[in-house]
Amino acid sequence: MKTICFISILILNLDGSILQDKHEAPIQLETEHPEEINIKCSEEAEKIKNRISTHTWEYIKGRPETQGFYLNDGSGRLVIGYLY
Numbered sequence: 001m002k003t004i005c006f007i008s009i010l011i012l013n014l015d016g017s018i019l020q021d022k023h024e025a026p027i028q029l030e031t032e033h034p035e036e037i038n039i040k041c042s043e044e045a046e047k048i049k050n051r052i053s054t055h056t057w058e059y060i061k062g063r064p065e066t067q068g069f070y071l072n073d074g075s076g077r078l079v080i081g082y083l084y
Contacts, residue, residue: 001029005041007048013076023048053078 005027011019025044029036053069060066069078 003027003029003037005037005044007041007045009045009048009052009078011071011076011078014074019076021052049078 003026005025007023007025009021009023011021013019023044025041025048027037027040027044029040049069053071055067055069057067070076071078
């Protein structure tokens with residue numbers, strides 16, 4: 001069965017504002033188990049995250065909290081967590 005997964009990714013812009021980045025991802029369900037929707041949506045969200053951001057382990061000014069996912073366009077930082 002085909003269905004659409006609606007994914008919202010929260011982004012912390014470098015100016016301090018929060019953006020809700022919305023995506024629609026068609027998914028193909030292979031079973032009747034409701035858990036499959038969560039797994040498939042999570043896989044699609046990971047693909048989107050990897051496409052729009054890059055992870056860094058580098059400390060900025062020696063601060064460990066600066067590690068994380070930054071948008072490839074330099075406009076902000078990903079707040080990890082997905083809404084389906």
